[in-house]
Amino acid sequence: MAGSLGFTFLQCWVGAVALIALLLWRQTAYMGITCLFAFAVSSASLSAFFFGRLCGLSEAWITPFHEQVFIYSGWMCWAMVAAMWLAWWPSKRKKTRAKERLGDGPMFPWITRQFVFFALGLGTVSTIALPFVSGVPTVGTAMTLLASWLKIGLIAAVILFKKSGKLQPLLIAIAMYVPAAFIYALRSGYAPLSLDAIIPIALVATCLNRVTLLSFAKLFVWMVPCVYLMFSWLASRNVIRSGELEQYSMQERARRFADVFVNNLIGLEVSRYDIQYLLFERIDMSDILAQEAGFETSASGEDEGYEYGGTLVDGLYSIVPRALWADKPTVAGYATFVSKFTGTSRDAADDTSIGVPAQFELYANGGPVAVCIGIFALFWLCARLERFVANCDRSLHILMPSVMLLMAFNNGVEQIMLTLATALAGALAAYFVAKVIEVFFPQFLPEFRIADMRRRLKLPAAATA
DSSP states (O other): OHHHHHHHHHHHHHHHHHHHHHHHHHTOOTTSHHHHHHHHHHHHHHHHHHHHHHTTOOOTTOOHHHHHHHHHHHHHHHHHHHHHHHHTSOOHHHHTOTTSBTTBOOSOTTOOHHHHHHHHHHHHHHHHHHHHHTTSTTHHHHHHHHTTHHHHHHHHHHHHHHHHOOOHHHHHHHHHHHHHHHHHHHHHOSOSSOHHHHHHHHHHHHHSSOOOHHHHHHHHHHHHHHHHHHHHHHHHTHHHHTTTTTTSOHHHHHHHHHHHHHHHHHTOOOOHHHHHHHIIIIIOOHHHHHHHHHHTBOTTSOBOOOOTTHHHHHTGGGGSOTTTOTTOOOOOOHHHHHHHHHOOOOOTTOOOOOOOOHHHHHHHTTHHHHHHHHHHHHHHHHHHHHHHHHTOOSOHHHHHHHHHHHHHHHHOOSSHHHHHHHHHHHHHHHHHHHHHHHHHOTTTSHHHHHHHHHHHHTOOHHHHO
16 A cells, blocks of 8 residues: 555645646746635545654554545546646647737736625625525526626726736725624634635636745645634634524624634644644545445445446436526435435434535546546536636626636535535626626726727737727
C-alpha cells in the first residue's frame, strides 16, 4: 500500500504544480470558479490523506478501499488539470492577435458600476421575495437561483475594483451582502461566508490581473485566518442550532452569539490533528467513496456491476419543470442515492443532509475509468464556460444565462442531472430577466447594446467607445 500511495502523493504534487503553471501562463484565474471546482473535487477524496501524509500523521484509518479511492483520485487530478489546460489554450486564429491577452479580448468588459448594482439589486429583490414563492414549483427554484446574484454582485464588485480601482461599488456590495449573510447564519446555524464565496473572492483579489509566486503566498495568508474562523464558528454554532437564541431579537441574537464566538476564538488552539479532523468533518468524503468502492465488490470478490449511465437516465426527467409536469416522479434524494451505492442505511428520523462529490456518481456508472473521463469532461466544460463569460461581449440575454450555468459549478456538482436541471432553471430565469431589461429598460445597461452593435458590425472596441 505504501508504494501506491506514495505515487498518489506524487500525483497530487504534480497536479498542483501543473495548475500553478497554468495560472502563471494565463496570468489570471478568471472568476476563480474552475479553480474552486478543482479544489472541491480533489479535496473531497484526497484532502485528509494529502494533509496527513504532508504532516506525518497516522494512516491507520486507510483501508484497502480507501486506497482504491486515492489511486483513481490521483489520476483524476491529472485529468482535471489537463482539461483546464485544453480549455484555456488559445485557438490558432486568436494566437495571431498579439495585442490581445494571450489570445483573448479584454477580460470582463461587461463588469461596470451599473452591472454591479444591477446584480446586487436582483439578488436582494429575489432574496426578499423567496419566502413568498418558495413553495411554488419551478418559481421557487428559479427565485432561489436568482438570489445567488447577490453573491455574483459581490464577486463582480471585487473584479471591478481590481480592474479600475473603483472602491464605492465594492463597499456597497459588502454592505449589502455581509448583513444578509449574517442574518441567514443567525437563523439557520450555517456559516455566513461559505467556501463558494471565499475562494472565488480570494482568487480574484490575488490572481485576476497578474499571477506571480507572491499571489500564492497571499492565498496562503488568506487561508490561515479562515481556518481559525471556521474552527471558532464550529465551536459556537450550537448556540444557534439549539434554539437558545430564538426568543431574542435579531440584534440581541447577534450580540449574544458574538460573545460566544469571540471567547472561543480567543481561547482557540489548532493542531495538525485538529485540522485533519476538520477535513474529515467538513470537506473530505473519502469514507463514503471507500464504502462505494467496497460495495461494488461482493463478498465473493465478484463485480456487482456498474450503472453505465443508468443514474443519468434515471434523473433525466428532473430537467422537466414541475410546472409543466405536475405529477413528475421525485428523484431520489441524496440519502437514498448514497444508500443505493454504499449499501448503508440510517434512521428514517435522521434528516441530516448528505452531500457527495461528482466522482461518487461517476464511479457508480463505470468505476475509475468513468471518474477520470467524466471529470475531464466536466472540467473542460466549466473552464470553457468561465473563459467565455470572462471575455463575453455579447447581449445581456446571452451573458446572464451563461453566468448562471457557470454558477452551477461554483455550487458543486453532486448528482449530475439534478445539477443540470437546477442550472437550466437558473439560466431560463436569468434569460427572462435579461429580456425584460433589454426590451423595457435598455438604457439601464447601455454597454450591452454598444457591445452587441460592435459585434454585429465587426467594429473594434475603439469605434464605439
